[in-house]
Amino acid sequence: METNTLDSxxxxxxxxxxxxxxxxxxxCREFTNWTRYAGIPKxxxxxxxxxxxxxxxxxxxxxxxxxxxxxxxxxxxxxDSGRHIFNFPVIARNIETDAIASIDIYRFMELAVQFSAAEFPDAxxxxxxxxLSNSVENLQKFLSFFQQNGKPVNFxxxxxxxxxQSxxxxxNAHPLPKGRSGFNSDEELFKYSPETKGSFQLSYFLIAPANITEKNAEGFDITDLFRIELSESANAETIALLxxxxxxxxxxxxxxxxxxLLNQSAVQAMQAExxxxxxxxxxxxxxxxxxxxTVYNVASDWMLKFSLHVKITNSQRVNLVRELHRGYDVSKLLKTTLGxxxxxEFPEIEFITxxxxxxxNYQGQNIDGFNISIRHNPFKGEEAEKNVTLLAALCQDGLLGQKPRLVHVIEEASINKNKSLAHTAVNWFKQYLHLCVAPIVGLYNHYGMAFEFHQQNVMVELDKxxxxxKLYFRDNQGYFFSDSKAEALQKxxxxxxxxxxxxxxxxxxxxxxxxxxLINNILGVVNALASNGLADEKTLIDLVYLEFKQFENSDTTGLVDYIINRRSWxxxxxxxxxxxxxxxASAPIDNPAIYxxxxxxxxxxxxxxxxxKPQTKEVLYSRYFPKEDVTINIRPFDIDRDLEMVHDWFNQEHAKPIWKMDGPIKGLELFYRTLLPxxxxxxxxGEINGEPTFTIEPYWPMRDGVGACYEALTTDYGAxxxxxxxxxxxKYSFETGQALMDFIFEQKEVGKCIGEAAVESRAMHIFVTRLGFKLEKVIQMPYKKANLTFCYRDWYWEKFPEAKAYAQAKLAPFETEEA
Incomplete structure (x- = not known):
């Protein structure tokens, strides 16, 4: 008993x-009041x-x-792929009392609700x-079942x-991953859940034809088939009724x-009549x-996707009539010459229709519990043994000490290919990208076809x-067609x-x-590979960028441009x-969820x-200015070495109105411990002849708030x-400005340098103009109206040939080495 209690x-x-x-x-995905925090404060x-x-x-x-x-x-x-792995416990500090204590999931949810009330008062x-309690309790029950009855789910x-059922x-991107509100007992939960390998006979109704609407792209009434199947297993009383x-x-x-349904008044009225x-x-x-x-039988030609008035994660899972028509439409379309x-053209993806x-219906009103979608079953008989897995299961974390399944897959692939794990993981991912990116971009460009290609709707077939x-796409209710191809589709x-x-x-x-x-599918695979140490996340994300980049010029829809160039999705x-x-499921079609x-x-x-994100604390820039006889060095900020010094700087009278970072050092330390990571x-x-004299803060508009105020490019940087x-x-102000510009333009990733000085700062406008900036436009930022100014590398070098000579001299040894 004690062991069972401890296990529980x-x-x-x-x-x-x-x-x-x-x-x-x-x-973290849905709110912005968070940041990374590094180290232990002083x-x-x-x-x-x-x-x-x-x-x-x-x-x-x-x-x-x-x-x-x-x-x-x-x-x-x-x-960066979007799903972090946390350790525990999580702690909360009461700001008024400074009391610190660990908190559980329910307390965090309370804080989230309180914080969101300003924006979402009806939370x-x-x-x-x-x-949330339902999700936690259900997972505990499933884990207990697995521990007692399950076999490994990571082969x-x-x-x-x-x-x-694994x-x-x-x-892992859902806050209530095992929510099943509606099942009223453990018996129901276990009988009808895939995790417990639930198994049950189907229930049957006999309904007057005038109250039925059915369609079948295969050309026969599916209810006729169900009548035949029922006749083979029903008792004498039921056959007599048939x-x-x-x-x-x-x-x-x-x-x-x-x-x-039997408890619904409309159904009871139909029974009476x-x-x-x-x-x-x-x-x-x-x-x-x-x-x-959705239910499965290995011997059946069909899977049946029922409506189910159980709140599974976000929604009561009720098939909408328009969704049923989508499945039918796609099935019909794929039988046409165009389909x-x-x-x-894209055999890499098989559509399970x-x-x-x-x-x-009763008295002209649809009874949504009867809305049923009937799906082809490609995993019947011998085909059932194919090594096919839904992507969400392949990306799942390890269970109760087991290695995640994806780790086993990469290990087996590594053995079969006689390559290292790291090499195998990258090549495995490249092959996955080839299977989905070109077909999906192509289908949208050529045929206007788009679909909800997320982890639950996509299945991956693995080779020997x-x-x-090969990829399979199911759930035809998730299809959409672009209006740009409407004429061809309707033809x-x-x-x-x-x-x-x-x-x-x-x-x-x-x-x-x-x-x-991207977010749900491809980056989910990136995350699973990277979080398990199989591959470097940056390497994988770069591969995704390059895979889409190759279609940038041929894409006519704007999809690829949006994917690779947009600041945010x-x-x-x-x-x-x-x-x-x-x-x-019941929200309006044009606004079913919050984005x-x-x-x-x-x-x-x-x-x-x-x-x-410099990976060193050493000097990264050094240039001698002969006319002034000064050497300017730039090195990354070191919080242990520099905090007290810059605190003094920010509290100088001339810095206060511009930087607004004066005040107690505790607040400044918090700023740096969240800025640096x-x-x-x-x-x-910045040091002039070895003496610290200035601080610069380069920023990246793709992540900094200024990027939301204009059409920022990935290659824009400011300071x-x-x-x-x-x-x-x-002060050596102008030389310091040149050093800043040199340092920024040394980075090959930089396309242009931007500035956003307050419009009332005439001195700063003169200063940046001397450095080569040109006014683009005036922008309204949350805390100021600013002159948005641009400076390109060529502009800067044309104005300051000696800066170009410095940059080329610094670059020359590297070019020689590469040659």
């Missing part, structure tokens, strides 16, 4: 931490006293100061807390249904949903796939060497989008397609959608590391400058 406590902890990781990541004794007792030296600091708290979450792995705190080779931890009503339609149903009969449960057992509501051409659907061989299939509303504007599709393809706010109690800005990770391909800016100390001496004979 351990599984509860694992479940909470797994959900907590997902919640923290969702928060001037913040309460925080230092706590941190010295812990092992982590890098945290994410959540700034809830407007509600009286700050939270520190230890970082195990920080990811449903109690509802979300209940759903390199797994068949379709084994992979579908997603114990849920999607004979009594030969024109009535047989409709299968998920048994949980059947119970739900003999328009509907409930027949009971018959036939072969079906088992749920990863979506819970066949698309499949032939949903050709048939059923709806039931465990490399990606191929005139009825397309008549009921489904699936032809939509190009500008609507591009952000959504980017979210599903749109990410679905799963946390906010829950906080606001939005049910995606937020997500910094474009591909921008890092042109990231000037020396400016923003992040990607927007960095700090450097702020503070010259400490007030004695003009010690």
């Amino acid at each position: 406590i351990k599984l509860q902890q694992i479940s909470e931490e797994t959900n907590f990781n997902a919640l923290l990541n969702s928060y 001037y913040d004794a309460p925080l230092a006293d706590y941190l010295v007792t812990a092992t982590d030296r890098l945290h994410i600091r959540f700034d809830f100061s407007n509600i009286g708290y700050e939270v520190y979450a230890p970082l195990k792995f920080y990811a 449903a705190a109690d509802v979300v807390k209940e759903r 390199a080779k797994m068949n379709f249904i084994a992979a579908e 997603l114990f931890l849920g999607h 004979d009594q009503y030969p024109d009535h339609k047989v409709v299968p149903m998920h048994p949980w949903e059947a119970g739900y 003999k328009l509907l009969f409930y027949l009971g449960q018959f036939g072969e057992a079906y088992t749920p796939t990863s979506s819970v509501r 066949k051409a698309a499949k032939a 949903d050709p048939a659907f059923i709806t039931v 060497d465990f490399y990606p061989a 191929a299939y005139p009825e397309i989008a008549a009921e489904s509303g699936s032809i939509v504007p190009n500008e609507y599709i591009i952000p959504k397609l980017t979210y599903y393809l 749109e990410v679905k706010g799963n946390l906010l959608t829950n906080l606001c109690n939005i049910d995606e 937020r800005e997500f910094p474009n990770p591909l921008s890092k391909y042109l990231f000037a590391e020396n400016l923003i 992040n990607d927007a800016s960095h700090s450097f100390i 702020h400058l503070l010259i400490a001496p007030t004695d003009k004979d010690k």
